[in-house]
Amino acid sequence: MSQEVHEPRPQSPIEPVRLGADDAFRFRCHKGIPCFNKCCQNIDIMLAPYDLLRLKKRLGITSRELIDGCTADFTMDGDGMPGLKLATKEGTRECVFLTKDGCGVYEDRPSACRYYALGLLAMRKKDSPTDEDSYFVVKEDHCLGHFEQQTQTVAEYRKSQGLDHYDDMNREWRRVVLKKRSGGPAVGKPSQRSLELFFLASYDLDGFRDFVASQGFGQLFELEPALSQQILSDDEALLQFALRFLKQALFGEITIPVRKDAAERRRERYRAKVEALEREAAARRADEQDDLYDSLDE
């Protein structure tokens, strides 16, 4: 009789229990805890658009300065979807914002830092119009917060971390990313231009504002003057608009009305392009026929 051998499996820090908003878990993080700052010394934190908005405001710098100085880029999928992570200090895995007193941007720390030691799982059932959020606890060896006496529900923890507003601002973007990544051939391979627009609208909010204020944008899209004024003066409104724009750029959903004359000009350009291609193909066919006759004459 053969004996089954069970190899020890690598320990995952994720507790295999799904929690709902009203479920309680044990955890407390505070300045006096011996592991204070440990979690910020070995980071791998992906940023969402609202994280960047808050950080650039906090630091009083432009989106471009924040991207260049405090983030590291990576690609989110095989199509080259651009992503950003929090940068680390040179030669370490320590967060660029970590100080000896703790987080240097605490009130504006990114969403992933707020969630820790919870993880979010947003899923949508087939034929359901809304996502269902569930949570799991992440227990890493260095984190002693799990041995503290405090328990709270997920909803209480989310409130204490100010997560509702962060999630409201980032939810639509996460849907766009998920749709793009899970869409496969149905969504199609993105063009270089659409990847650039994705970066601009997702991360470089000041650059996106200039783009919206440009003459070319105004010639193409029809915006209500009140909306135009609002998005040019309010970063949060601009970000919401950027996400509408992304759906149009990536998936062709008409979320922003296109000017009639601009649509007609586009159609004209498209027709001219098709006609030029047809002329080229006809000329090529004629050349091939001439070559064939020449070879028969020889």
Ligand code: SF4
């Ligand atoms: S932003 Fe703050 S909380 Fe987040 S990893 Fe950096 S130092 Fe830690």
Ligand code: SF4
């Ligand atoms: S308790 Fe956990 S989250 Fe808090 S400082 Fe320690 S390692 Fe970081």
